[in-house]
Amino acid sequence: MAVREEYILEVNNLVKHFPLGGGLFSKKQQVVQAVNGISLKVKRGETLGIVGESGCGKSTAGRSIIRLYEPTAGQIIFEGKDVTKAQGNDLMELRRNMQMIFQDPYASLNPRMTVGDIVAEALDIHKLASGQKRTNRIYELLKIVGLNPEHANRFPHEFSGGQRQRIGIARALAVNPSLIICDEPISALDVSIQAQVVNMLEELQEKLGLTYLFIAHDLSMVKYISHRIAVMYLGRIVELTSSKDLYANPMHPYTQGLLSAIPIPDPHVEAQRRRIIPKGNVPSPIAPPSGCYFRTRCPHAMEVCAKEAPELTEMGNEHLVACHLLKK
Amino acid sequence: MKLAQNLFEPAKSQISAEHINRPSTTMLQDAWRRFKKNKLAMAGLITLASLILFAFIGPYLIKYNYYTNDLMNQYLNPSWIHPFGTDALGRDTMARLMYGGQVSLAIGFVSVLINLSIGVFYGGISGYFGGRIDNLMMRIIDIIYSVPDLLYVILLMVVMGKGGLLNIMIVLGIVNWMGMARIVRGQILTLREQEYVLASRTLGASTSRLMLKHLIPNAMGPIIITSALAIPSAIFMEAFLSFIGIGIQPPFASWGSLAAEGRLNIPSYPYALFFPAAAIAITMLAFNFVGDGLRDAFDPKMRK
Numbered sequence: 001m002a003v004r005e006e007y008i009l010e011v012n013n014l015v016k017h018f019p020l021g022g023g024l025f026s027k028k029q030q031v032v033q034a035v036n037g038i039s040l041k042v043k044r045g046e047t048l049g050i051v052g053e054s055g056c057g058k059s060t061a062g063r064s065i066i067r068l069y070e071p072t073a074g075q076i077i078f079e080g081k082d083v084t085k086a087q088g089n090d091l092m093e094l095r096r097n098m099q100m101i102f103q104d105p106y107a108s109l110n111p112r113m114t115v116g117d118i119v120a121e122a123l124d125i126h127k128l129a130s131g132q133k134r135t136n137r138i139y140e141l142l143k144i145v146g147l148n149p150e151h152a153n154r155f156p157h158e159f160s161g162g163q164r165q166r167i168g169i170a171r172a173l174a175v176n177p178s179l180i181i182c183d184e185p186i187s188a189l190d191v192s193i194q195a196q197v198v199n200m201l202e203e204l205q206e207k208l209g210l211t212y213l214f215i216a217h218d219l220s221m222v223k224y225i226s227h228r229i230a231v232m233y234l235g236r237i238v239e240l241t242s243s244k245d246l247y248a249n250p251m252h253p254y255t256q257g258l259l260s261a262i263p264i265p266d267p268h269v270e271a272q273r274r275r276i277i278p279k280g281n282v283p284s285p286i287a288p289p290s291g292c293y294f295r296t297r298c299p300h301a302m303e304v305c306a307k308e309a310p311e312l313t314e315m316g317n318e319h320l321v322a323c324h325l326l327k328k
Numbered sequence: 329m330k331l332a333q334n335l336f337e338p339a340k341s342q343i344s345a346e347h348i349n350r351p352s353t354t355m356l357q358d359a360w361r362r363f364k365k366n367k368l369a370m371a372g373l374i375t376l377a378s379l380i381l382f383a384f385i386g387p388y389l390i391k392y393n394y395y396t397n398d399l400m401n402q403y404l405n406p407s408w409i410h411p412f413g414t415d416a417l418g419r420d421t422m423a424r425l426m427y428g429g430q431v432s433l434a435i436g437f438v439s440v441l442i443n444l445s446i447g448v449f450y451g452g453i454s455g456y457f458g459g460r461i462d463n464l465m466m467r468i469i470d471i472i473y474s475v476p477d478l479l480y481v482i483l484l485m486v487v488m489g490k491g492g493l494l495n496i497m498i499v500l501g502i503v504n505w506m507g508m509a510r511i512v513r514g515q516i517l518t519l520r521e522q523e524y525v526l527a528s529r530t531l532g533a534s535t536s537r538l539m540l541k542h543l544i545p546n547a548m549g550p551i552i553i554t555s556a557l558a559i560p561s562a563i564f565m566e567a568f569l570s571f572i573g574i575g576i577q578p579p580f581a582s583w584g585s586l587a588a589e590g591r592l593n594i595p596s597y598p599y600a601l602f603f604p605a606a607a608i609a610i611t612m613l614a615f616n617f618v619g620d621g622l623r624d625a626f627d628p629k630m631r632k
Contacts, residue, residue: 029476066530108523112355112545118524121541122531155354171527 005229008179008211009042009065014074016057020286033285036235037074043180045206047212049226049243051219051258057235059103059217062181065213066100067091068265078179095295096126099172102299103162103184107158115142115167116152122174135182141170145200162193166200181213186221194218198225198277219262223247228318230293233287234293237312241319242245251321253298255280293325300325347420348494359549365486369621375614379607383429392420405599412603415589421603424581429607435497440555442501444571447508448551452539455516466513477503481565485574496575500562511554515547522546530594549626556622560615567608569602583608 015037022031024156026158042048064071067083071209076083086094102108116138123129130136132312139149145166156164165185172180186194188240198221204210216222221244222229230240231254239252250256257276265269278297279322289296295305304324312322363369387393397419406412412421454465481503488495491521519525525542533541542552567584569575576582576591584606590601 063526068526068529092532095530098530100527100530102523102527104523108527110524110528110542110546112548115542121528121533125532125534125537168527171531177530 004044005043007041008042008044008077008079009213010075010077011038011040011061011065012075012077013039014064014076015035015072016069017072019304026039030286033235033288034259035064035071036288038230038232038235039241040230040237042211043227044178044211045205046227047207047225049214049216049222049223049229050232051216051229052232053217053282056069056232056286058217058232059183061232062100062183062213066098066181067094068100093124096122096175097177098169098179098181099175099260100181100183101165101168101172102320105161109164111156111196114153114155115147115159118156119152119170119174120168123169123289126175137161137174141174142167144173144204151213151266153229160193161189162196165189165193169197169200169204171209176208176211179211179213181215183215184217185214187216187218189257194221200325206208207226219258220262231258234282234288236293236296236309237320237322237323241321245317245319249319251299251315251319251326252294253325254294256279289310292322336621355548359622363621363625364429366624368617369624372614372617372621373612376618379429379611379614380433383426384490385434386426387423390420390426391421396451401589407592412599415586421586421600423585424469425607426582428583428586428604431493431576431580432563432566432584432608432611435493435500435558435582437567438498439498439504439562439566440558441500443508443558444551446502446505447554448512448544450505451509451512451514452516455513456520456535456539456543458517458520461514463515468511473506477565481569482574493576493580496566496569498563503565504558504562505526508551508554508558511537511550512547516543516548519543519546547576553619553623553626556619557617560612560619562613563611564608583611 014035015033015183016035018032018034020032030242038057038061040048050061052058054183059287063069064074065078065083070082074084079092081090081094083094083098083209099264108313109115113121116135117150119141120129120138122198123134123137135152142149142151147163147166147170151159156167159167165188185201186197189197201212202225205212212224212225214226223246225244228241229243229246230237231252232238233254239246239250239255239308246255247259250259253276257278260276261273264273276299278294278299280297283296289306291307292298292301292305292310295301302324309322310324313326315321315326355534380489395547402558412425415421421557454462481499484499484503485495488499520538520543523536527536528542563583566575567587570584571588573588576585578585584605587608590597590599590604594601
């Protein structure tokens with residue numbers, strides 16, 4: 001299924017702060033600003049990649065969108081309904097349409113349940129099937145992800161990492177969702193298995209018309225699977241554009257730095273590759289710098305960067321960048 | 329040497345990559361396999377089984393009962409007729425030990441069952457909801473902990489009327505649940521952040537489903553271990569209560585009350601104290617070995 005010009009998911013100014021546990025008697029509350037006002041739109045049938053280094057809030061963003069965390073502020077519209085306000089039946093319906101694949105295949109399957117019960121959990125919760133119908137659906141789901149039906153009675157610890165990740169995918173597919181949030185689904189697998197899982201995700205997208213929000217930190221894999229990519233830094237999106245455009249024409253200094261870190265599989269070109277290494281370390285999300293969050297490390301920082309946070313503005317051709325350098 | 333292309337053909341793979349050879353095992357089978365290898369724990373388990381047989385089957389095999397007085401045969405030494413001797417009223421000590429064993433073991437198991445239900449419920453709620461509720465519930469436990477056990481037990485026994493078997497079970501159950509609650513709470517607190525719990529939540533699972541299907545089954549190892557180690561301490565506590573006279577009342581007997589009776593005439597008739605004391609000691613030891621064995625069997629790091 002091709003990408004359609006219809007937005008399945010709209011995130012407006014999503015904020016998620018975590019209060020840092022003060023004791024019973026301490027009054028001062030510190031706050032980790034994990035996600036700090038991100039806005040994005042996902043088209044039906046596309047794959048939107050979210051990249052950024054560890055701790056930049058990409059997983060938190062994903063988990064807030066699916067309501068594992070209650071967002072601090074902001075609006076999430078999924079298929080025309082406000083996710084943040086959904087309750088009761090609406091929330092259950094949302095749970096059927098939006099699903100998640102997790103990062104660690106060793107932690108994401110309950111070691112005390114059989115694979116069949118894990119895959120069928122959604123069927124049990126939403127009372128979608130029982131008895132023979134349930135069994136048939138389990139077999140069907142296992143077949144979709146390339147596992148044998150006789151694996152249904154086995155326990156997760158008997159499977160390899162790649163197989164476990166496929167069980168996780170089968171569980172997410174059980175409810176026929178339209179959007180799947182993939183939270184670094186391949187970063188815990190080794191390279192040969194990564195390709196296998198990514199290809200399967202692509203096939204499934206084709207077959208079932210899925211939309212993916214693909215969270216990752218492996219740039220080359222994201223480029224391969226995504227139609228568009230959002231780059232996050234310290235809880236904000238700094239650049240959002242089509243994956244082709246991002247790699248050909250990165251505009252934000254942070255994106256340029258990120259992309260310069262990818263090795264090129266051609267010795268002649270690789271010899272000329274220059275890494276742009278931002279100075280210093282990522283500031284603490286408890287006390288982010290004023291204005292543009294990247295200014296403390298940016299080689300082109302100006303006065304205005306300390307005063308004002310740059311807005312995400314369109315530079316033509318659906319290429320959004322948040323940087324004062326490009327304003328003129 | 330020239331190698332022609334047609335000399336080669338791809339090897340046929342015998343089994344597909346998806347095939348799993350190892351027989352399917354559940355957690356309990358796995359733990360039992362490891363438990364069996366532990367000699368000390370197995371010895372403890374066999375001892376326990378024999379004690380249970382002794383207490384519950386034994387009375388049907390001997391011709392004496394625990395309450396018939398025989399004033400002609402007071403304080404007999406062990407002999408073929410009375411293997412463990414007789415007591416001050418001429419009752420057969422072995423029969424009384426068997427009966428006392430029933431009481432002691434029943435108190436151990438039932439009070440731990442009560443302890444377990446309260447502890448898992450309380451700890452489960454505390455760990456699951458976390459935050460302020462957790463803080464409050466744990467401080468309450470701290471306060472209960474700060475009151476000496478014995479004082480608490482004596483007060484409860486007085487309030488509930490001393491001596492009844494059921495009363496003792498309940499009192500011991502409600503005195504000892506705090507340790508269990510703390511362990512369960514700690515387990516739930518770490519488990520609820522696991523990705524499979526998050527996955528279940530994204531599927532819309534209710535709190536009770538999360539608890540019963542995901543959290544408690546995965547906390548089962550520590551719960552079983554704690555229970556196994558709580559049984560001997562309950563038996564010991566009961567023995568102690570009976571020993572100081574606020575536990576089981578005559579003519580009923582438990583190992584503790586038998587030891588208390590035996591204490592009266594130690595210089596002349598040491599056997600009367602020796603046998604109940606030995607029964608208590610052997611039970612303690614056996615339960616502790618089994619508990620340690622379970623701890624090793626459920627420890628994932630011991631997995632081979």
